[in-house]
Amino acid sequence: MRIVVVGDVMLDVDLTGEATRLSPDAPVPVVDIVAENRRAGGAGLVALMLAEEGWPVTLVTVLGDDDAGRQLADQLAGVRLVSGPSGAPSPVKTRVRAGSHPVVRFDQGCARAPVPDVTPAMLSAVEDAAVVVVADYGRGLAANPQLRALLARLATDVPIIWDPHPAGPDPVQGVAVVTPNLAEATRAAAAPGAAADVQEPDAGTHAGHLAGLLRERWGSQAVLVTRGGDGAVLVSDDGQAPTHIPAPRVETGDPCGAGDRLAAGLAVHLLAGCGLLEAARLAVHEAADFLAAGGVSSLPKPAARIAAIRPGRPERHHVEPSRGDALLLARAVRNRGGTVVATGGCFDLLHAGHVRALAAARAMGDCLVVCLNSDASVRRLKGPDRPIIGEHDRAELLLALACVDAVMVFDEDTPEAVLGRLRPDLWVKGGDYQGTRLPEADLVESWGGRCLTVPYHPARSTTGLATALAKVG
Template identity: 75%
Template sequence: MGDVMLDVDLSGEATRLSPDAPVPVVDVSAIRRRAGGAGLVARMLAQDGWPVTLVTVLGDDDAGNQLRTHLAGVRVVAGTSSYSSPVKTRIRAGSHPVVRFDQGCEKTPVPDVTPAMLRAVEKAAVVIVADYGRGLAANPQLRDLLARLAAEVPVIWDPHPSGPDPVPGVAVVTPNISEATKAAQAAAANVPASAEAVSQVLLERWRSQAVLVTKGEEGAVLLRQGDSSPSAVPAPRVEAGDPCGAGDRLAASLAVHLLAGRDLPEAAALAVHDAADFLAAGGVSALPDTDAEDTPAGKPRTSPAPGRRTTEPLLLARSVRESGGKVVATGGCFDLIHAGHIRSLAAARELGDCLIVCLNSDDSVRRLKGPQRPIIGQHDRAELLLAMECVDAVMIFDEDTPEAALDRLRPDIWVKGGDYKGSRLPEADLVESWGGRCLTVPFHPARSTTGLADALAKVS
């Protein structure tokens, strides 16, 4: 949820100076328009295949109508604004910004919210508040709702210097170093302009569970309640001419990783890397154009984007269920993948609309199989599984049995190999408790990881 604006990019080459003044002349070769602010966060998530709802207000003007077009693929629940839709126009020479023009970006009164907007926020499994200073984050009804939700679901708050403080209790607030310094120095005198110092001031002021202050190419610092000092979150070195959109990519990635069950330090480290990868790939200028004819506005995409294999199973399961599909899951060590595995996985995938593999972690395999196993590490095993067309996601679990993972995933169908035929599956009671079913697929004898490992040992 948050403020949306229309971003316009005028791009071209600057090879000469104007005869009227010592300023570059940009020969415009391309004009691109896209949804910015909270709209950019929502589009990033939708393009990655996640089911996302954007709660915002939209003006009834030409820019507002363009925004609706450029939000194709995102479910939008919007109130109306009587004010002009904000437009930010950037002039770029090559990959470098030259100047930006803002229209209709002045501060406006706090907008009203509709019951539909409140219901949409209340249903969310994770909330990103993308505040761009237009007042939506200051609405009292929304703030009361977010304060209640913060105890139940992750709330990520991306603040704005012109916006209100985050509501207490949110999972993490993500200011950049400039925003953080300004907010900290307004709260306390003589605060050193360092990420470590301002994060301590802001954590106390905002009463959030954590503050993640981003520092561009230097990464970020993370301070959580109870920590004695902030921890550094390094970023990989990338060549990037324009940092626009990096904060939005970071917030979107944090939401994905927290909803997948990762703890905040791991989620923050992954999100910082995701933001760096986003810039290295070209940033906002490399985002695909919106094709309104392919995906009608207001209808979320319910499967991962073409060419992208997701390892976020909880989001995938939710997406498939919301579209009326069936979630199929299976489990195992999959230490050395052989033909029997492939046939069983393909058969399991035919039973529903997605297949999620619950994969034993390395520690789990060692406890079950002995100190010589696994032969292949968990991340490589997951990558091999995801390379199969029939596998849509992998969920790594650390316990000896998959019950805890299943309880989070709650598949419609839990599948095991046919070697269980005639006996009740150990997970049957749990799966049936939410209305799921347990099924077996054909077992292929004479094909096993142990046999394959023995054969490899003879030739090594």
């Protein structure tokens, strides 16, 4: 059950500083650089987003034999990489910002590249996919004839999300969904006067028209035209009218990476068994959340990313999810008619009360997924001195318990977003909620789930344990 990302990679460099004066040589700002961040962009960014969440992902790409290519390989630590030679310089895109304001971007090695060859290992990796994301950045890989023939054959059996580029080829026939943004769709459709209509009140209708035209031209099952803060428009081959998908309003100065986050979200939700419309709605919201959290600037550095890949273990009932694959586990349990149970909390300083409650919750169904507050979430809820134990260690301790089958770490103050992805049959909390309606009850009941409580053990608490530890030094 592996996600395979196929496409072009580039080295993105962010230089951030302060601009407090103009240059004496020309009326341009002088930016005093205070921070430099290098990361893999393009298809590499999609793969890193998936790996950060613990999904089993393979990146199939080509790399240049140069310093930038070697830096890219280093930046992709934590991702299973299957690559061949690009035969061209590695593209580097450097962005300079003064505070949060872009000042300039300069590109190196970004001239049109020849269509690269693909190796047998690259083709074999694609054949092993349960879902494919084609992240085309116009560097030629998506135009390789052997790769296109393979993708066309797989499209009948495997969901393929194709993120197109104006300089790249058309998608192969039959892919599940193509995801151009509005500008890309307008250019691809070559609709006369389309650009002038983009800002009109009926821009959503315009996007729907483009999506329908492109779906027929490309022979895809669906086209999802993204519209930035205005959400997206989905047109499928079911003959239904275009569906407008709104996006939450977020304040962001840098939309970089939103399309990659959307493609990654579509892959995850289609793999977990969601229908395309549901997957698109979830992916649009996740792209907005990604930007609200800081976008690409919020992504962890390679060393932190390796530590963030959460461990997993074989599930007891002949389901062997890879590390962190709670959604795949839930799908497998449901497919065999089982009951998915979830609970949530900080689980800082795991104690006997926690273990008893978790064991009781697990006994109610066929798998138990723990929704775990991230370190940032715990700090907001408990104060700057918490958590005592970091999220990766907390997840590892929970997964060491026989009653816990998977852990999903979430950054929000409440578990609503992660529950919306998991959709458990039972949401179980400690008995300290007994006699009151759980805050998540309306959400869980919206898909037919139930909320239950298990016995509470008042003599055992993290706060009490922390206080006792402080007394002994």
